[in-house]
Amino acid sequence: MNAALETSTRKVILSMLKTQGPLSVHDMSKQLGITEMAVRRHIHALEKDNLLETKLVRQAMGRPTNVYTLAPLADELFPKKYMQLTIDLLDELLEGEGNEKIDRLFEGRQDKLQSRYASRMQDKSLEERVAELALIQNENGYMVDWSQVEEGEFVFSEHNCPITQVANVFQQACRCELALFQNLLDANVERTECLAKGGNKCLYIISQNK
Known part of the structure; x- marks a missing residue:
């Protein structure tokens, strides 16, 4: 994947979290139409830039899963008036x-x-x-x-x-x-x-x- 496409995908992830709230890797993978491994790579890059926060959520069935939300720093990336x-x-x-x-x-x-x-x-x-x-x-x-x-x-x-x-x-x-x-x-x-x-x-x- 080239650098421009990677940057574009990360912007989409940030927009999804801004508009939809907490999402899991599975949720993002499904919406983006890319593998969970690819999503994790983007998540890792965004976490490195302090743009995401993660929380472990227990589910009714199965293992707990991580969900991601925007960190305060990410809010500055969106238009302000x-x-x-x-x-x-x-x-x-x-x-x-x-x-x-x-x-x-x-x-x-x-x-x-x-x-x-x-x-x-x-x-x-x-x-x-x-x-x-x-x-x-x-x-x-x-x-x-x-x-x-x-x-x-x-x-x-x-x-x-x-x-x-x-x-x-x-x-x-x-x-x-x-x-x-x-x-x-x-x-x-x-x-x-x-x-x-x-x-x-x-x-x-x-x-x-x-």
Whole structure:
């Protein structure tokens, strides 16, 4: 079986478990029209990727059998509309409460993030703080790289923005990220390119406070 076909079969198995709930190897074999041995090979690969969980079920007759369900990690493989929901809720808030309320909402998020990460910046040089900020943003999916261009000056690039759809509509997201960086780094931070404004990345120039 070629790699593309194997991947396709595994996707079908995941979809079956999502829509039908717990299934045994026998159940899957019957529905897929392939041997139980082939099903077990796919199951093994999916378990290795932490996408499946197994449970031993006792039956009225015969030996207990294993049934398989999706692990929490597998849920992330299915389409989600979280960003659209967020935008819809923010639109409702804007319509009902006005722009000032949206500003306060994003500023509150900024304050929470600042409180969460401030301790990671303590007793560090600016270079160490920039490195720590890169770690924080990478933990959150921003795909960061950074470099020092001269003494006390750094270039910080984010190649992905997990909240791009929100930032495209609500510029407060970008404004608060810039303020968060300035406060966490205790430095001058200038954004020269922005994904939400059509850039290829979010690019920041960071330098020592004067």
